[in-house]
Amino acid sequence: MTSAIELDDVVKEYLSHGEVVQAVKGVSLDIAEGEFFSLLGPSGCGKTTTMRMIAGFEAPTKGLVKLHGQDVTNVPPNKRDVNMVFQSYALFPHMSVWDNVAFGLKQRKTPQDEIRRRVGEMLEIVDLAGREKRRPREMSGGQQQRVALARALVNRPRALLLDEPLGALDLKLRQAMQIELKRIQREVGITFVYVTHDQNEALTMSDRIAVMNDGLVEQLAGPREIYERPATAFVAGFIGTSNLLTGAATGGTLKISGGRVMVPGQDGDVTVTVRPEKITIGTEEPAAGLSAVRGTVAEVVYLGTYNSYAVSLADGAEITVFQQNAHDATATAERGDSVWLSWQAQHSYVIGS
Amino acid sequence: MRGTRLGDKLLHIYTWLIIVWLSSPIAVMILFGFNDKKSKSNTSWQGFTLRWYAELFDISDLTVALRNSLVIAAVSTIITVVIGTMLGLALGRHRFRGKGVTNFLVFAAISTPELVMGASLLSLFVSGNVPRDANTIIISHVLFSLSFVVVTVRARVVTLDPSLEEAARDLGATAWGTFRQVTLPSIMPGVMAGAMLSFALSVDDYVVTSFVNGSTVTFPLWIVGAVKTGIPPQVNVMGTLIFGIGVLIAIGNAVAARRRT
Numbered sequence: 055m056t057s058a059i060e061l062d063d064v065v066k067e068y069l070s071h072g073e074v075v076q077a078v079k080g081v082s083l084d085i086a087e088g089e090f091f092s093l094l095g096p097s098g099c100g101k102t103t104t105m106r107m108i109a110g111f112e113a114p115t116k117g118l119v120k121l122h123g124q125d126v127t128n129v130p131p132n133k134r135d136v137n138m139v140f141q142s143y144a145l146f147p148h149m150s151v152w153d154n155v156a157f158g159l160k161q162r163k164t165p166q167d168e169i170r171r172r173v174g175e176m177l178e179i180v181d182l183a184g185r186e187k188r189r190p191r192e193m194s195g196g197q198q199q200r201v202a203l204a205r206a207l208v209n210r211p212r213a214l215l216l217d218e219p220l221g222a223l224d225l226k227l228r229q230a231m232q233i234e235l236k237r238i239q240r241e242v243g244i245t246f247v248y249v250t251h252d253q254n255e256a257l258t259m260s261d262r263i264a265v266m267n268d269g270l271v272e273q274l275a276g277p278r279e280i281y282e283r284p285a286t287a288f289v290a291g292f293i294g295t296s297n298l299l300t301g302a303a304t305g306g307t308l309k310i311s312g313g314r315v316m317v318p319g320q321d322g323d324v325t326v327t328v329r330p331e332k333i334t335i336g337t338e339e340p341a342a343g344l345s346a347v348r349g350t351v352a353e354v355v356y357l358g359t360y361n362s363y364a365v366s367l368a369d370g371a372e373i374t375v376f377q378q379n380a381h382d383a384t385a386t387a388e389r390g391d392s393v394w395l396s397w398q399a400q401h402s403y404v405i406g407s
Numbered sequence: 408m409r410g411t412r413l414g415d416k417l418l419h420i421y422t423w424l425i426i427v428w429l430s431s432p433i434a435v436m437i438l439f440g441f442n443d444k445k446s447k448s449n450t451s452w453q454g455f456t457l458r459w460y461a462e463l464f465d466i467s468d469l470t471v472a473l474r475n476s477l478v479i480a481a482v483s484t485i486i487t488v489v490i491g492t493m494l495g496l497a498l499g500r501h502r503f504r505g506k507g508v509t510n511f512l513v514f515a516a517i518s519t520p521e522l523v524m525g526a527s528l529l530s531l532f533v534s535g536n537v538p539r540d541a542n543t544i545i546i547s548h549v550l551f552s553l554s555f556v557v558v559t560v561r562a563r564v565v566t567l568d569p570s571l572e573e574a575a576r577d578l579g580a581t582a583w584g585t586f587r588q589v590t591l592p593s594i595m596p597g598v599m600a601g602a603m604l605s606f607a608l609s610v611d612d613y614v615v616t617s618f619v620n621g622s623t624v625t626f627p628l629w630i631v632g633a634v635k636t637g638i639p640p641q642v643n644v645m646g647t648l649i650f651g652i653g654v655l656i657a658i659g660n661a662v663a664a665r666r667r668t
Contacts, residue, residue, distance in 0.1 A: 144574035148592045158578035
């Protein structure tokens with residue numbers, strides 16, 4: 055596994071109104087050849103700045119950027135072997151689809167017949183053959199998106215950078231494009247670096263995800279690991295829904311208002327997350343060895359494939375529970391019901407232990 | 408319903424009155440270029456002729472004046488467009504020390520009365536011992552039309568998506584290649600509008616030109632000089648031709664704009 059992109063303790067500072075602002079506070083990444091890598095985080099977390107430093111639009115204040123082992127920290131974007139797909143697509147409005155896609159090859163003085171062949175092939179791959187003469191504004195959002203993708207990929211870059219490329223599309227199209235992107239990535243075998251604030255997008259497509267917050271990487275792992283084993287409270291809260299329970303554990307049990315949480319091997323102050331779909335809701339007291347909490351149903355929301363329950367505990371805290379609508383669509387509990395919540399010990403995931 | 412219909416009718420009449428009012432001077436100009444006049448003045452209709460079109464260049468100093476005007480307008484437009492486009496790009500895109508002052512000066516150059524500008528330019532040239540000729544006219548015309556190019560280009564630049572230029576750079580274009588292939592085509596409508604304005608401002612300027620011309624005579628200066636003795640119909644014909652070219656450019660521009668959208 056050779057690395058395509060390396061960031062070595064990269065820092066980016068801006069001067070804003072006479073004050074130094076750190077957008078990126080020291081990020082180190084090692085992205086492998088052919089990997090689908092996502093930078094995920096809320097707006098302002100530094101993910102776009104990080105990507106722009108890889109593309110060469112921003113120079114790091116400190117640290118190194120390497121592409122295939124070569125230091126490119128001070129190389130301008132037109133001399134870097136990476137291409138970018140912009141959030142606004144940035145298609146050249148005065149050029150046809152064909153000229154947009156051929157732009158990069160023309161800059162590199164590629165022979166005419168090779169340009170013709172490669173642009174034709176690329177338009178085939180993104181399913182836009184026959185629309186070469188169209189202007190970008192005559193096309194739908196999804197088609198423009200594919201032109202932008204073709205325009206970058208036709209240059210056969212060593213890595214493709216995508217900055218929230220699906221943000222402007224509606225939900226149905228976005229889901230279709232996610233699958234499409236993944237297919238194209240497999241087909242061309244190029245390293246993809248994908249910037250998004252949408253956790254579903256990142257989980258669906260990525261081989262690995264770097265979750266960023268406030269200029270730092272909070273966790274770098276595969277989608278399953280990130281979801282099942284969040285490294286910090288921020289990651290737990292940002293990826294999906296999770297319940298955070300805190301307190302002092304003694305002998306592997308954390309006493310909370312209205313019950314117990316099994317935290318095997320833990321002693322002292324702990325923070326525990328439990329995913330809502332791991333929790334079972336019932337009326338009978340759970341068996342010993344399970345985590346068990348008593349509460350009152352405060353809200354039931356019917357969401358089609360599952361029900362979402364908000365259960366409030368005696369001290370006012372709330373636990374969210376998802377229950378699949380597998381066998382019958384009737385809710386097992388109503389608002390105001392007194393219920394028992396239970397889950398297995400392995401689903402109490404202790405953060406930062 | 409009745410009220411609305413009456414309103415519609417009034418709006419119709421009003422619109423036509425405006426159109427007649429705006430176009431009647433032009434219509435008179437064109438018409439009297441065909442006037443078969445016998446007396447010295449060209450103010451009463453005496454019959455139709457194409458004579459003045461055939462004898463268009465028979466008054467040699469009028470011809471020289473028209474040529475001077477066209478050359479001065481062309482040269483000053485080219486200079487204005489180059490400087491004005493760079494200035495418009497800088498003001499629309501970048502933040503720099505002195506930007507506020509520059510913006511103010513651009514506005515000031517538009518709002519300064521021409522008499523004031525002409526008089527102060529003359530005293531500047533005199534005190535600097537600069538001989539007054541076609542060159543001083545060109546310098547002055549660049550000065551008063553520059554702001555119009557800056558304003559039209561700047562308006563276009565601020566609507567430009569900055570990631571367009573980044574995309575070009577990302578795809579391997581050099582700084583110059585990016586400007587030539589992406590930036591310039593995108594701001595072209597603004598550049599062209601500014602160019603047309605500055606050509607039109609230059610070709611018919613009288614006030615500023617009359618201060619700084621020295622012994623060079625331009626088309627408007629010649630016409631004003633001929634008022635006392637009677638304006639020959641060739642002037643009407645030249646005016647008609649200039650107007651006709653302007654109309655053709657405007658139509659071409661409208662067609663191009665429709666094709667773009």
